[in-house]
Amino acid sequence: MQFQQLQYFVAVAETRHFTRAAERVHVSQPSLSQQIRALEKELGAELFSRARGNIALTDAGEALLPLARRILADADTARHEVQELAQLRRGRVRLGATPSLCTGLLPDVLRAFHDLHPGIELLIEEGGSHDLVRELARGALDLALVVLPLPTPSPALTTVELLQEDLVVVSSAASPAPRRPVRIADLQGEPLVMFRHGYDLRELTVAACRAEGFEPAFTVEGGEMDAVLGFVRAGLGLAVVPRMVAARAGRDLRVTALARPGLRRTIALAHRSDVAPPRAARELQRLLLRTRAAAPQDPATDA
Numbered sequence: 001m002q003f004q005q006l007q008y009f010v011a012v013a014e015t016r017h018f019t020r021a022a023e024r025v026h027v028s029q030p031s032l033s034q035q036i037r038a039l040e041k042e043l044g045a046e047l048f049s050r051a052r053g054n055i056a057l058t059d060a061g062e063a064l065l066p067l068a069r070r071i072l073a074d075a076d077t078a079r080h081e082v083q084e085l086a087q088l089r090r091g092r093v094r095l096g097a098t099p100s101l102c103t104g105l106l107p108d109v110l111r112a113f114h115d116l117h118p119g120i121e122l123l124i125e126e127g128g129s130h131d132l133v134r135e136l137a138r139g140a141l142d143l144a145l146v147v148l149p150l151p152t153p154s155p156a157l158t159t160v161e162l163l164q165e166d167l168v169v170v171s172s173a174a175s176p177a178p179r180r181p182v183r184i185a186d187l188q189g190e191p192l193v194m195f196r197h198g199y200d201l202r203e204l205t206v207a208a209c210r211a212e213g214f215e216p217a218f219t220v221e222g223g224e225m226d227a228v229l230g231f232v233r234a235g236l237g238l239a240v241v242p243r244m245v246a247a248r249a250g251r252d253l254r255v256t257a258l259a260r261p262g263l264r265r266t267i268a269l270a271h272r273s274d275v276a277p278p279r280a281a282r283e284l285q286r287l288l289l290r291t292r293a294a295a296p297q298d299p300a301t302d303a
Contacts, residue, residue, distance in 0.1 A: 003075065005039040006068040008032050009047060013065050016055045092121040093281045096132040096144035098200055099225045101267065104244030105145070109291060113284050120280045128198040133157065136272055142281035145288070147200040148266040159268040162291055166243045167204070167263040169256045172235040181259040188214040191237035193228050194221035200265070205240045208263055229253065 011021035012032070022029040040047050045060035057065065097106055102124065110122060125135065129146040136144050137156060148159065169182045187209060194216070195202040209216040219237040225245065232239050233252050240263065246255040269288055271277050277285060 001039065001042055002035075003071075005035050006071055008035050009039060009061075009064065010068050010072060012036060012048065012055065013057055013061065018055065088117050088120070088280055088283065090119045091278065091280050092123055093278070093284050094123045094125070094140065094142045095281075095284065096125045096127060096135055096141045096146075098129060098132070098145065098147060099126045100201060100242050100245050101145045102126055103225050104242055104248060105267070105291065107248075109284075109287055113287050116287075117280065117283065129200055130198065133270070136270060139272070139275070142271065142277045143285055143288075144270045146268055146270050148268045150270075156273055157270050158273045159270045160289065162267045162269055162288060164264050164266050167201075167240050167258060167265065168243050168246050169238055169258060170229070170232050170241055170246055170249060171238045171254045171256065172233055173252050173254050175235055175254075177254060177256075181257040181262075183259040184208050184263070185212045185214075187216060187238070187240075188212070189217060191219040192216050193223070193231040193237040193239045194218045195228055196222045196224065201240065201242070204263060204265060 007025055008021065008027070011024045012018060015021045015024065018033055018036075019029050022032040025032065036047065043060065043064070046058050047061035047064060049056045049058055106124070110124075113120070114122070125132070125141065127135070129150060130152065132141065132144040132146055133150055133152065133154060135141045137154065145162070146159070148161065150157075150159070169187075171177075192205075194205070206216060220231050223231060225241075228239050228241070229245075229249055231237070240258075241249075242265065243255075246253070249255070269285060271281075271285070276282075
């Protein structure tokens with residue numbers, strides 16, 4: 001009994017027509033009929049009644065059909081599992097993340113993933129949550145690390161909260177130490193280095209200042225994370241950044257906590273609801289979900 005013969009048998013059983021079955025499995029009708037006859041000969045029983053062009057299953061055919069379907073389904077499962085395992089030896093994962101997460105959270109996680117699966121190519125796209133959601137929706141990314149709440153909630157996406165992270169104030173180590181801890185109201189009139197439009201941190205900081213009744217004053221604006229930290233080091237002003245970023249910023253920056261209730265952001269992992277991520281992406285997802293513990297504390301942070 002050949003696997004191919006079972007495919008042909010199931011096709012005829014489901015279409016009740018030899019020609020249509022041949023079209024479904026992409027063979028000629030004479031070849032399909034020959035293989036069905038060979039299967040019947042091997043089994044010692046007719047599988048189809050062919051009275052006047054009407055195709056019907058015999059008792060033997062009825063008995064074989066569920067078994068043949070199960071064999072074919074098991075073969076598909078085996079093929080899928082082997083392909084999934086192969087994807088962990090080679091392939092790629094397309095991950096989107098906000099720039100601050102690329103700086104703070106991802107280096108350690110990606111290093112751990114690379115150690116486990118060195119054959120997987122990691123493609124990282126930086127962007128704001130709005131841009132990343134759009135890229136997920138059009139299938140350009142497998143996974144994305146975004147900040148909740150999403151600017152435009154989408155029922156087509158599944159999001160899983162990873163962690164909540166405090167925001168802190170960074171300033172040049174050479175500048176006078178700010179009052180500690182810093183209140184949002186204390187930022188009124190202070191020179192701030194601000195991220196470009198579209199940055200989640202920009203929107204969060206500006207909204208917090210406006211909630212205190214003032215517009216923040218920018219000395220420099222429009223930069224990415226590395227540029228903002230560089231401007232702060234140069235003494236151009238203060239910046240509000242995630243604690244994980246501040247922990248990696250180096251000794252030439254002073255890190256000061258925000259007074260309670262402070263500012264926090266929620267980090268989530270997102271993927272499309274209608275398409276399961278590839279196996280390699282699911283492995284990275286599993287690794288990221290292990291980061292649900294609280295964001296690391298920086299021992300140099302002013303109390």
